[in-house]
Amino acid sequence: MSQVIARAATGDVPEVRTERGERAVFCGLTSIIWLHRRIQDAFFLVVGSRTCAHLLQSAAGVMIFAEPRFATAILGERDLAGMADCHEELDRVVAELLARRPDIRRLFLVGSCPSEVIKLDLANAAARLQGVHDNRLRISAFSGSGIETTFTQGEDQCLASMVPDLPELEAGNQRLMVVGTLADIVEEQFRRHFAQLGIDHVDFFPAARADDLPPVGPGTRLLLAQPFVSDTVQALCKRGAKVIPSLYPLGVQGTLAWFQAAAAEWGMDAESVSAALAIPVARAQKAVARVRENLKDKTIHFLPDSQLEIPLARFLRDECGMSLTEVATPYLDQALMTPELLQLGADVRLVEGSDLDSALARVRASRPDLTVCGMGIANPLEAEGLRTKWSIELIFTPVQGFDQVADLAGLFARPLARERQLEVGSWS
Numbered sequence: 001m002s003q004v005i006a007r008a009a010t011g012d013v014p015e016v017r018t019e020r021g022e023r024a025v026f027c028g029l030t031s032i033i034w035l036h037r038r039i040q041d042a043f044f045l046v047v048g049s050r051t052c053a054h055l056l057q058s059a060a061g062v063m064i065f066a067e068p069r070f071a072t073a074i075l076g077e078r079d080l081a082g083m084a085d086c087h088e089e090l091d092r093v094v095a096e097l098l099a100r101r102p103d104i105r106r107l108f109l110v111g112s113c114p115s116e117v118i119k120l121d122l123a124n125a126a127a128r129l130q131g132v133h134d135n136r137l138r139i140s141a142f143s144g145s146g147i148e149t150t151f152t153q154g155e156d157q158c159l160a161s162m163v164p165d166l167p168e169l170e171a172g173n174q175r176l177m178v179v180g181t182l183a184d185i186v187e188e189q190f191r192r193h194f195a196q197l198g199i200d201h202v203d204f205f206p207a208a209r210a211d212d213l214p215p216v217g218p219g220t221r222l223l224l225a226q227p228f229v230s231d232t233v234q235a236l237c238k239r240g241a242k243v244i245p246s247l248y249p250l251g252v253q254g255t256l257a258w259f260q261a262a263a264a265e266w267g268m269d270a271e272s273v274s275a276a277l278a279i280p281v282a283r284a285q286k287a288v289a290r291v292r293e294n295l296k297d298k299t300i301h302f303l304p305d306s307q308l309e310i311p312l313a314r315f316l317r318d319e320c321g322m323s324l325t326e327v328a329t330p331y332l333d334q335a336l337m338t339p340e341l342l343q344l345g346a347d348v349r350l351v352e353g354s355d356l357d358s359a360l361a362r363v364r365a366s367r368p369d370l371t372v373c374g375m376g377i378a379n380p381l382e383a384e385g386l387r388t389k390w391s392i393e394l395i396f397t398p399v400q401g402f403d404q405v406a407d408l409a410g411l412f413a414r415p416l417a418r419e420r421q422l423e424v425g426s427w428s
């Protein structure tokens with residue numbers, strides 16, 4: 001932590017270069033894959049095209065382990081030409097769905113590019129359907145359209161759509177709300193650590209059950225588990241909540257700083273937190289040291305994709321000894337990223353937005369040991385002899401917290417190890 005404080009004191013942050021142009025990022029519908037796993041009694045009804053249905057099926061196909069809780073209501077040519085009443089059709093599909101699935105406690109109507117192009121008002125449709133099915137479940141709408149959202153922004157839109165349903169926190173109470181989807185196993189670990197620190201009033205948003213809606217009000221303190229929840233945070237702040245500025249819980253330093261920031265709100269100093277969490281910290285440091293050997297002195301380049309790029313770059317440089325050739329992120333919310341930017345320091349090349357051709361030209365010029373990018377870009381780069389890591393894997397894998405730190409480092413070490421094996425294989 002001393003390093004964090006030292007940089008914060010100097011106020012050095014990287015200069016941001018902004019690019020606008022072509023991008024190659026999955027749309028917000030992709031977030032349904034991890035959101036439907038997390039909120040175990042929610043159903044996601046996409047109002048879209050066959051392309052949207054194919055995206056979801058191919059992304060989720062290999063991961064489904066139970067009855068699907070998402071589907072696509074496909075807009076036909078008559079709908080797109082304005083010749084059919086889409087709202088009537090939607091009401092019928094929803095009534096059939098809810099009759100068949102009494103277990104569903106939250107229905108999300110999810111907008112797509114086609115529904116956006118024909119200006120189908122899903123927020124109004126959700127309000128109308130809520131009136132019809134009032135006591136049975138909650139219904140809200142959000143956009144996963146590729147015109148408006150990248151894949152992690154889909155989660156932000158989903159969570160923001162739930163904020164109006166959150167109950168009011170009683171005046172005089174103080175509660176901590178952890179915002180952003182986490183794997184169940186990570187939530188369990190975090191709850192244990194919060195209990196060790198004496199912080200008992202903790203809610204996770206979203207929770208595993210749709211009806212577990214955390215209360216919000218002026219006594220709510222927001223601790224962000226994910227950096228891509230800007231709209232959700234804005235909606236929560238409008239209801240009186242306040243953000244606790246912190247690093248994100250990636251890596252040992254990030255996770256410790258995250259707990260220290262939360263505990264400070266409950267009157268606990270940083271040294272007491274370090275003492276209370278000394279065992280998991282030491283275990284995590286030992287675990288990451290083993291993987292560090294495979295990463296140190298390697299160069300890494302982040303193309304803009306997941307919005308996790310900045311905290312990941314900080315972890316890989318400060319704890320794994322990697323060098324950063326460039327860190328690019330599709331969207332930078334300075335307010336939610338200030339502690340990370342201070343920790344990153346001024347000497348990092350930071351890009352916000354995307355212009356695919358110029359970004360790829362810089363990768364080709366610097367030829368880093370590893371490039372973190374979207375799936376569509378990875379194969380062409382691999383064909384040019386560059387090693388890549390799909391950034392979407394970082395969303396699907398539990399990577400936050402002390403106990404996951406070696407797994408997180410391992411995700412970046414594996415492509416490099418594979419390259420070494422290929423080199424050995426080609427000589428033998």
Ligand code: SF4
Pocket residue numbers: 027028029048049051052053055111112113114144145146147
């Ligand atoms: S929402 Fe748009 S980008 Fe996403 S799958 Fe549907 S058509 Fe494609």
